[in-house]
Amino acid sequence: MKIDPTSSKDLSAQIADAIREEIVAGRLIVDQRLPSESELADYFDVSRPTVREALKRLAAQSLIRTQRGATGGAFVNRLRFEDAYDQQVTTASLLLSMNAVSFDVACEARYALERACAPLSAARRTPDHLATMRAEIHREGQPGLTDEAFCASDVTFHRALVDGAGNKVLSYQLAGAVEAMQPLMNMITFTARSREEIIALHTMIADAIEAGNADATESALNALETYTRELAHSVVTARASKSKEKTA
Amino acid sequence: MKIDPTSSKDLSAQIADAIREEIVAGRLIVDQRLPSESELADYFDVSRPTVREALKRLAAQSLIRTQRGATGGAFVNRLRFEDAYDQQVTTASLLLSMNAVSFDVACEARYALERACAPLSAARRTPDHLATMRAEIHREGQPGLTDEAFCASDVTFHRALVDGAGNKVLSYQLAGAVEAMQPLMNMITFTARSREEIIALHTMIADAIEAGNADATESALNALETYTRELAHSVVTARASKSKEKTA
DNA sequence: GACATTAAAATGCCAGACAATTAAAAAAGT
DNA sequence: ACTTTTTTAATTGTCTGGCATTTTAATGTC
Numbered sequence: 001m002k003i004d005p006t007s008s009k010d011l012s013a014q015i016a017d018a019i020r021e022e023i024v025a026g027r028l029i030v031d032q033r034l035p036s037e038s039e040l041a042d043y044f045d046v047s048r049p050t051v052r053e054a055l056k057r058l059a060a061q062s063l064i065r066t067q068r069g070a071t072g073g074a075f076v077n078r079l080r081f082e083d084a085y086d087q088q089v090t091t092a093s094l095l096l097s098m099n100a101v102s103f104d105v106a107c108e109a110r111y112a113l114e115r116a117c118a119p120l121s122a123a124r125r126t127p128d129h130l131a132t133m134r135a136e137i138h139r140e141g142q143p144g145l146t147d148e149a150f151c152a153s154d155v156t157f158h159r160a161l162v163d164g165a166g167n168k169v170l171s172y173q174l175a176g177a178v179e180a181m182q183p184l185m186n187m188i189t190f191t192a193r194s195r196e197e198i199i200a201l202h203t204m205i206a207d208a209i210e211a212g213n214a215d216a217t218e219s220a221l222n223a224l225e226t227y228t229r230e231l232a233h234s235v236v237t238a239r240a241s242k243s244k245e246k247t248a
Numbered sequence: 249m250k251i252d253p254t255s256s257k258d259l260s261a262q263i264a265d266a267i268r269e270e271i272v273a274g275r276l277i278v279d280q281r282l283p284s285e286s287e288l289a290d291y292f293d294v295s296r297p298t299v300r301e302a303l304k305r306l307a308a309q310s311l312i313r314t315q316r317g318a319t320g321g322a323f324v325n326r327l328r329f330e331d332a333y334d335q336q337v338t339t340a341s342l343l344l345s346m347n348a349v350s351f352d353v354a355c356e357a358r359y360a361l362e363r364a365c366a367p368l369s370a371a372r373r374t375p376d377h378l379a380t381m382r383a384e385i386h387r388e389g390q391p392g393l394t395d396e397a398f399c400a401s402d403v404t405f406h407r408a409l410v411d412g413a414g415n416k417v418l419s420y421q422l423a424g425a426v427e428a429m430q431p432l433m434n435m436i437t438f439t440a441r442s443r444e445e446i447i448a449l450h451t452m453i454a455d456a457i458e459a460g461n462a463d464a465t466e467s468a469l470n471a472l473e474t475y476t477r478e479l480a481h482s483v484v485t486a487r488a489s490k491s492k493e494k495t496a
Numbered sequence: 497g498a499c500a501t502t503a504a505a506a507t508g509c510c511a512g513a514c515a516a517t518t519a520a521a522a523a524a525g526t
Numbered sequence: 527a528c529t530t531t532t533t534t535a536a537t538t539g540t541c542t543g544g545c546a547t548t549t550t551a552a553t554g555t556c
Contacts, residue, residue: 011539036507037507053304070550071506073506099326099327113364170356170361317538319537320536
C-alpha cells in the first residue's frame with residue numbers, strides 16, 4: 001500500500017485509491033478498523049488534514065464510516081443496497097441531465113429493463129407487491145392529485161413491479177433507471193385524458209401480474225412505453241408550435 | 249444554501265450536501281466555477297480545511313473537478329458515462345461481496361438485464377460490434393489462455409452484445425451487472441470441456457445477432473444462463489464433497 | 497457493588513502559514 | 527508595434543500545531 005509523491009494526482013486521492021483498493025480486494029474486511037488518522041499520516045508520510053481529505057472521499061462513497069471517542073476511528077462500512085440506491089439515483093439523474101440524453105433513449109432503456117423484470121415478477125410477486133400496485137392505481141385516480149404526486153405514484157407503482165421479481169440486484173439496478181426518469185416524466189404534464197389512459201395501462205399490468213401471465217405483462221409494458229413516448233412527442237410538438245406562434 | 253450547526257452530521261458532509269443539491273437542481277450548471285475555498289469558508293462560516301473536506305467528497309463522486317492557478321478553482325464537472333462506469337462497477341462488486349449475494353441471484357439479474365438488450369442489439373448492432381464478438385470467440389478458443397483472460401474475454405463479448413443495442417443508458421446500467429460478476433465468474437474454473445460449451449453458446453448468440461433474430465438471441469442467452477448456473481452448482485458441489493473428504 | 501470522577505484516545509474543527517501552479521499584467525528588449 | 531521575459535496575483539495543495547468534543551475505560555468514592 002504505497003503512494004507516489006511524483007504523481008500528478010492529489011495525495012489525498014492517491015491515499016483514498018490505495019485504501020479503496022484494499023477494501024475491494026478484501027484485504028480490509030467489513031467492520032474492520034482502519035489505523036487512526038495520525039497513524040495513517042505517519043504511514044503515508046503526510047499530514048493529518050491530507051489523510052482526512054482521503055477518508056472523506058471514501059466516506060462519500062459509503063466505503064467507510066467514522067466514529068468519535070476513545071474506541072472510535074474509521075471502519076470499513078458494509079455497503080448496503082439502500083445506501084447504493086441514493087447514489088445510483090443521483091448519478092443516473094445527472095447523467096441524463098448533463099449528457100443531453102433524449103427522452104426516447106432514456107425511455108427505451110427504462111422499459112427494456114423493466115420488461116426484463118416482468119416474467120420474474122409475474123411468477124414471484126407477493127400479495128404485498130400486488131396490493132401496493134393496486135393502491136397506487138387507486139391513488140392515481142383521485143381528483144385533485146398534483147402532477148408531482150401522480151409521478152411519484154407512478155414511480156412507486158413501477159418499483160413495486162420491479163421489487164416483485166424478488167431479486168435485490170435487479171431492484172438496485174432498476175432504481176436508477178426508474179427514479180432518474182422522474183424529472184423527465186415531470187416535464188410531461190398529465191391531462192385528465194392521459195391520466196385515464198395511464199391508469200388503464202397500469203391496471204392491465206397489475207391484472208397480468210396477478211394472473212401470473214408474463215406475456216401479458218410484457219405487452220402491457222410495451223403499450224405503456226409506446227403511449228409514454230407518444231405523449232412526450234405530442235408535448236414537444238405542442239411546445240414547438242407554441243414557440244413558433246410567439247416568434248411569428 | 250444553508251447548513252445547520254446543531255446537526256449531528258459533519259460540517260463537511262452538510263456543506264457537500266448543500267452544494268450537491270445545487271448541482272442536482274441545476275442551479276449550478278456544468279463548467280460553472282464555484283466560489284474559491286476561502287469564499288466558501290466565509291460563506292458557510294467554517295474554516296478552509298472543512299470546506300476542502302466537503303469539496304473532496306464531491307470530487308470523489310466526480311461532481312466537481314479542481315484546477316490550480318490564478319483562474320483555477322472548483323468547477324462543476326460534466327458527469328460522463330465513462331466516469332460513471334467505474335463507480336458503478338466498484339459499487340456493484342462491493343454490494344455483491346459484502347451482502348452475501350448468491351451466485352444464482354446475481355446471475356439471474358445479469359441475464360435478465362442482458363436479455364432486455366438482446367432484441368435491440370439484434371436490430372441495431374453495427375458490424376463493429378459483431379466483429380468484436382467474433383474476435384472474442386476466437387480468442388476464447390486459443391489454447392493456453394488463462395482463466396482470467398478467458399473471463400475478461402467473456403466480459404468483452406457480453407459488453408459488445410450490450411453496446412450493440414446502441415443505447416448509452418442501457419450500456420451504463422449493464423456495466424455494473426456484467427463486470428461486477430467477473431470476480432464471481434472467476435471462482436468457476438473453466439475446464440476445457442466447459443470452455444468448449446461456452447464458446448458454442450457464444451457462437452449461437454453471435455449468429456442470432458448477425459441474423460437479426462431477437463428470439464434466437466434470447467433463447468441462446470437462456471441456454472447460456474442455464475449452463476452457467478449448472479456449472480456453478482457443480483463447482484460448489486465438488487468443493488463440498490472435497491472438504492467432506494478432508495474432514496473425514 | 498453502584499455511582500461519580502478522571503484520564504486517555506480518537507475524531508471534528510480551526511488559524512495561520514508556506515509551496516506549487518497557473519494565467520494575466522507589466523516590463524523589457526528588439 | 528510586436529515579442530519575449532519578468533513579475534504579480536489568485537488559487538489550490540499541503541503542513542504545523544492546537545483546541546474542542548465525544549466516547550470509553552480506568553479509577554476512586556461511598
